[in-house]
Amino acid sequence: MALYTNDSKERVRDAVDMVDLVSSRVELKRAGANRLTGLCPFHDERSPSFGINPAEKVYHCFGCQASGDAFTFVMETEGVDFKGALEHLADRYKVTLELEDEDPQAAERRKRRERLLEAGVAEDRLTRIAAPIGLDLGGLTAEETALSIMAEVVAVRNGREGGRLSTATGRIHEVGA
């Protein structure tokens, strides 16, 4: 799964206007230089024990102990996960999110896995294919199993039976003679 860069998260955090954000849910009143209070959105109350610090961009409720930052506020009030909260805030405060560049090796593994799945290669089927040729499949994923089998085929074709082969996953497999 692609992830957003840490830089994106920090830019969103910087762009958040905590008063604006919390005001969408809570009627806030100024209660000090760096404090606004209102009725807590997380528990039922008649006098405000909920407050925010707009400079620190955090909230806290003395009644129910709910506390957090802009991300947790959106997660709790909108019922979304962290990624959802990040996207919600980026949209609200006009921040462009950038995706983490996928590690090329991980990208290659993902593509290979997708191709195997597209080809309908099931793990139990690979195990059945591998067993007669003596491959140890303990703890191997379907992908690694397939790579082992491919390496074996290449070795046999090259007349190097019984050698040690390094698969594309970097693991060394003893190939049965």
Ligand SMILES: [Zn+2]
């Ligand atoms: Zn509360």
